[in-house]
Amino acid sequence: MTDVQRRAFLKSSAVALGAAMLGVSPGMSAATPKARVLVVGGGFGGTIAAKYLTMADPLIRVTLIEKDPVFLSCAMSNEVLSGERDLKDLTFNYRGLARRGIAVVQDEIQEIDPVAHFIRGTSGNRYNYDKLILSPGVSFRWDKIDGLTQEVAERFPHAWKAGPQTLKLRRQLEGMEDGGVFIIAAPPNPFRCPPGPYERAAQVAHYFKQHKPKSKILILDAKDAFSKQGLFQAGWKQHYGDMIEWVSGAAGGSVEGIDPKTGTLIGPVEDFPGQVINPIPHQKAGALAELAGLTDASGWCPVDQRTFASTLHPDIHVIGDACIAGAMPKSGYAANSQAKVCAAAIAAAVSGMPTPEPSYVNTCYSLIAPGHGISVAGVYALADGRIVEVEGAGGVSPSDADARIRAVEARFAHDWFRNITADMFT
Amino acid sequence: MKDRTRPSLLALGLMASLTASAAGVRSPGMLANTCAGCHGTLGASAGEQMPSIAGMDNGYLFSVLSDYKTGLRRSTIMGRLMKGYSDQEIWAIAAFFAEQPWVSTDRVARADQIRVGREIHERQCESCHEDAGRAQDDDSPRMAGQWSGYLNYALETCRDIGRRCHPNKMGERVMALSDQEIEALARFYESEK
Numbered sequence: 001m002t003d004v005q006r007r008a009f010l011k012s013s014a015v016a017l018g019a020a021m022l023g024v025s026p027g028m029s030a031a032t033p034k035a036r037v038l039v040v041g042g043g044f045g046g047t048i049a050a051k052y053l054t055m056a057d058p059l060i061r062v063t064l065i066e067k068d069p070v071f072l073s074c075a076m077s078n079e080v081l082s083g084e085r086d087l088k089d090l091t092f093n094y095r096g097l098a099r100r101g102i103a104v105v106q107d108e109i110q111e112i113d114p115v116a117h118f119i120r121g122t123s124g125n126r127y128n129y130d131k132l133i134l135s136p137g138v139s140f141r142w143d144k145i146d147g148l149t150q151e152v153a154e155r156f157p158h159a160w161k162a163g164p165q166t167l168k169l170r171r172q173l174e175g176m177e178d179g180g181v182f183i184i185a186a187p188p189n190p191f192r193c194p195p196g197p198y199e200r201a202a203q204v205a206h207y208f209k210q211h212k213p214k215s216k217i218l219i220l221d222a223k224d225a226f227s228k229q230g231l232f233q234a235g236w237k238q239h240y241g242d243m244i245e246w247v248s249g250a251a252g253g254s255v256e257g258i259d260p261k262t263g264t265l266i267g268p269v270e271d272f273p274g275q276v277i278n279p280i281p282h283q284k285a286g287a288l289a290e291l292a293g294l295t296d297a298s299g300w301c302p303v304d305q306r307t308f309a310s311t312l313h314p315d316i317h318v319i320g321d322a323c324i325a326g327a328m329p330k331s332g333y334a335a336n337s338q339a340k341v342c343a344a345a346i347a348a349a350v351s352g353m354p355t356p357e358p359s360y361v362n363t364c365y366s367l368i369a370p371g372h373g374i375s376v377a378g379v380y381a382l383a384d385g386r387i388v389e390v391e392g393a394g395g396v397s398p399s400d401a402d403a404r405i406r407a408v409e410a411r412f413a414h415d416w417f418r419n420i421t422a423d424m425f426t
Numbered sequence: 427m428k429d430r431t432r433p434s435l436l437a438l439g440l441m442a443s444l445t446a447s448a449a450g451v452r453s454p455g456m457l458a459n460t461c462a463g464c465h466g467t468l469g470a471s472a473g474e475q476m477p478s479i480a481g482m483d484n485g486y487l488f489s490v491l492s493d494y495k496t497g498l499r500r501s502t503i504m505g506r507l508m509k510g511y512s513d514q515e516i517w518a519i520a521a522f523f524a525e526q527p528w529v530s531t532d533r534v535a536r537a538d539q540i541r542v543g544r545e546i547h548e549r550q551c552e553s554c555h556e557d558a559g560r561a562q563d564d565d566s567p568r569m570a571g572q573w574s575g576y577l578n579y580a581l582e583t584c585r586d587i588g589r590r591c592h593p594n595k596m597g598e599r600v601m602a603l604s605d606q607e608i609e610a611l612a613r614f615y616e617s618e619k
Contacts, residue, residue, distance in 0.1 A: 051467075052459065333463050340459045357452045361460035361510075363503065377503050379510025381452075393510030397502065408475070408579065409502050412464075415476045415575075420463045422472035 033061035035350040038119065038129040040109050040288065042066030042094060044075075045135030045320030045335035047424040049343050050102045056347035063127065064097060065119075067108035071425070074193065075332045076417050077162040081170050082203035084370065090162055096426040112292035114313040131346050133308075134294070135320045135335065136286025137161075138192045141299070144282040145185070146257030146266070155260060156277045160192065172276045173204060178212035180275030183265055185255040188222035190300070191283045192321050192330045195227040195376070198246075199366040200278075202232065205240040206369050219246045220253040220265060220272060222282075227329070228366060228376055228396050235368035255279065285322035292316065300324045305387045306358055307345035308338060317342050326387030328380060334362045336420060337380075358382050365413030371403075373410030454522035457515055461523075470529035474575030481528030485564025487520035499592070500583065530571025535613035543614020546607055550599045558618040565593065570618035577612035 037060055039050045050064040071092045079085035094104040107121030118128045140158070142149055148156075159169040173182065182204055186197040201217050208215045225248075226232070236244045247253035252269035259266060264273045284290070284299030294301045294310050301318040303310055305326050308317040319342050320335035328334045341358040348356055360380035365373050378394040380387050397409060458469070461479070466472050469480030479487060493499035495508035495516065508516065535543070547558065555561065559569030569577060584591040584600045585608070591597030603611070 336463045337460050340462075341456070344456060344459075356456055357450055359452045359456045359460055361463070361507065363464060363507070375503050377506045379507055381510075390510040393506060393508075395506050401502075405502060411475050411575070412502065415472075415474055416464055418472045418474070419466050419476055423462045423467050426467070426472075 034059040035130040035346075036061050036128060037063070037131045037133065037346060038127055039064045039133045039135065040066075040119065041135035041137065041286070041320070042068075042071055042104075043135060043137055043320065043335070044332040044420070044424065045339045046133065047071075047094075047097060048336050048339035049133045049135065049317075049319060051097060051100060051424070052340050052343035053347060054100055054102055056343055057351065058101070060347065060350060061103075062101075063103040063105060064094065065105045065107050065109060065121065065127065066094065067106065069093070069106055072162040073332075073417075073421065074160070074162045074196075075420075077159070077166050078196070078200045078203040079367065080162075080166050081159070081173060081200060082207045083170075084203070084206070087162070087167060092421055092425045094425070109288060110291075112288070112316075114292060114316055117315065129315075130350070131315055131317065133317045133319060133339075133342060133346070134286075134288055134292070134322065135318075135339070136288040136322050138283045138285065138321045138330070139287045139290070140281035141284055142281065145255055145279060147260060148258050148279055148281060152258065152260050153279070153281070156258065156263070156279055158280050159278065160196075160280050160283075169276070169278060173207060176212065176215065176275045179214040180212070181216045181218060181273070182208075182276045183218045183220060183272055183274035183278065185265055185277075185279040186219055186221040186223065186226070186253075187280050187282045188249075188254075190330055191280070194329050194331070195232070195364060195366045197221075197280060198226055198228070198232045199368070201244050201246075202236060202239070202366075202368040205236065205243050208243065209240060215243070217244045218272060218274065219244065220255050220267060221247060222249050222254045224248045224250050228374055230399055231374040231396055232366070232368065234399065235372060235374065239369045239372065285318075289318060289322045294318055294322075296324075298324070305385060306341075306355060306382055307349075308342040309345075317346065326380070327389045328360060328362055328378070328387055329364070331362055331364050332420060333364060333416075334360070336423065337361050358387075360387060363416065365409065365416050367410060367413055368406075371410050372406045373408075373413040374406070375409055375412070452515065452518075454518040457511070458519050458522040461519070468526045469523040470526070471573060471576075473531070473573050475573070475579050477572060477576040477580075478529060478531075479523045480526035482524060482567055483562045483564055484520045484524030486562065486567050487523055488517055489564065490567075491516045491520060493592070500587070528568060528571070530619040531573055531616055533574065533616050535574070535610075535617045539610045539613040540617050542607065542610035543612070543617075546603070546611050547614055551611075554596075559615045560618065569615040572615060574609075574612040574616035577615055578608060581608045581612060 039046045050062050053062050073090040098104045107123045109119050109121050111120040120126045157165040157169045159165040184197050252267050255265045257266035264271050285295050285301050289295050289301050296302050301323045303323045308319050310316045319338040321330040337360045344356045362378040365375045374397045376396045379390040464476050465479050471478040494501050494504040554566050562568040588597045588601050
């Protein structure tokens with residue numbers, strides 16, 4: 001098959017899938033959808049935006065474009081590092097969304113024309129839209145830690161996007177001798193999954209405790225405080241004694257460089273050699289957002305926080321980690337919640353209805369050890385155009401909870417994952 | 427079965443709140459969809475400890491969610507979440523889920539567990555939870571087809587607090603059950619569809 005033929009074939013199969021969907025609801029015509037909405041990025045945000053748009057209004061033609069054939073969840077991937085979970089359990093396909101009538105297309109978008117309202121993929125296919133939703137996640141700033149390039153990160157994995165990087169880090173931990181030092185460099189705010197580096201330390205400690213009990217874990221932090229800090233530090237102590245040491249930014253933890261030859265992280269005061277090194281790069285909005293000119297000087301995407309429409313290109317909406325969403329953290333649940341607000345706003349707009357008043361939630365669980373879970377919750381509303389936390393609500397698990405409550409929250413953590421992925425993929 | 431006037435009054439209250447939706451009022455769907463990340467799309471949970479809430483009695487949901495807000499009902503995370511909503515919003519969330527179709531799990535327990543569970547049900551539970559836990563009203567939730575993980579957790583919590591469980595006659599009855607009996611009872615209800 002030539003490229004042109006393949007292109008034509010892909011195009012016609014996408015159309016056929018769309019037509020099959022349209023056949024489900026009587027009275028609809030494939031030729032005249034109410035609006036054509038493209039969603040690019042099939043993660044925590046994009047899947048939900050696509051699904052809830054079709055639920056809100058079956059007359060909207062929704063196409064989900066994702067570069068990978070399957071989704072690999074970052075959430076719960078720290079359990080792959082501890083050996084508690086297989087990467088298979090974090091892998092999901094898009095068939096459930098296709099069954100809902102969403103045209104799912106595998107393509108990598110390389111061109112966005114916000115004026116002419118089309119995007120183009122590496123397949124050569126051009127996709128026209130009335131509204132475009134981008135959920136591009138994060139990309140890495142390779143200019144912030146001296147010597148840390150994309151190539152060097154192949155040897156010193158960040159494992160901040162689940163997949164081969166996760167497995168590579170796991171293999172390095174398995175290969176490490178007992179008594180070695182594992183170093184995590186935690187990035188400055190804002191970044192994807194604020195409790196992630198600290199849960200990672202706990203999960204790796206769980207593995208070391210069983211297999212390499214003389215080993216140490218060092219967290220070098222660009223920050224002076226972190227998410228669920230009190231709960232993490234108490235949990236580390238309870239399960240792992242003094243195996244985990246956290247060095248704040250003020251105490252010299254802010255990593256400035258890496259020496260790949262010796263496997264050393266370079267700090268402002270001293271250098272830190274380690275047997276396994278996990279530098280998590282500084283972050284910014286996914287490359288696609290930058291490509292489309294949707295980012296500001298901060299590297300993230302300013303949006304109308306009521307609709308997630310870009311303030312730079314109003315027919316493009318940006319959700320999830322890439323957008324600036326007021327008080328909300330960059331988490332999977334936040335992306336899920338933002339996607340629903342965005343879908344409701346678009347469904348209203350294309351029907352000429354007033355923009356709905358938004359409601360947002362975040363819940364996030366971390367696992368310190370098997371049977372020890374902790375959580376943070378936030379309830380959010382829009383005030384003066386900005387997403388703010390509702391006062392008196394939300395917060396973290398109580399510091400004095402007993403073992404039974406911690407066990408209940410550990411089970412809730414797994415149920416959270418089961419349900420949020422079902423919300424995305426079924 | 428108890429009379430059904432309360433749910434219809436709830437629906438009237440919801441209509442009143444919807445007509446006032448000009449500024450700052452959030453629709454039931456907008457509020458309720460934020461729950462789906464843990465309770466499943468439209469409240470049909472994918473398991474195991476997270477209960478399905480789709481198709482539950484709206485009076486029951488309203489009182490449970492309100493009790494989370496005030497702290498009368500113990501929780502790990504629900505209290506922290508419910509404090510973020512007005513009573514009227516909690517009312518709207520309850521009514522939204524009550525409108526959704528109930529979805530039973532597809533699990534069926536072992537015959538011996540079902541037998542033990544059914545015996546306990548007939549002896550102690552059926553006077554309020556009629557029709558093998560299928561019947562529901564604003565005091566008793568539907569349990570037939572609910573996830574056993576959740577039922578187990580709810581029964582254990584009730585046993586822990588004894589007479590402070592609501593209603594207290596429920597606490598009195600559950601206090602006498604062993605872990606195995608609670609497990610069997612939960613599996614029995616889960617197996618009923």
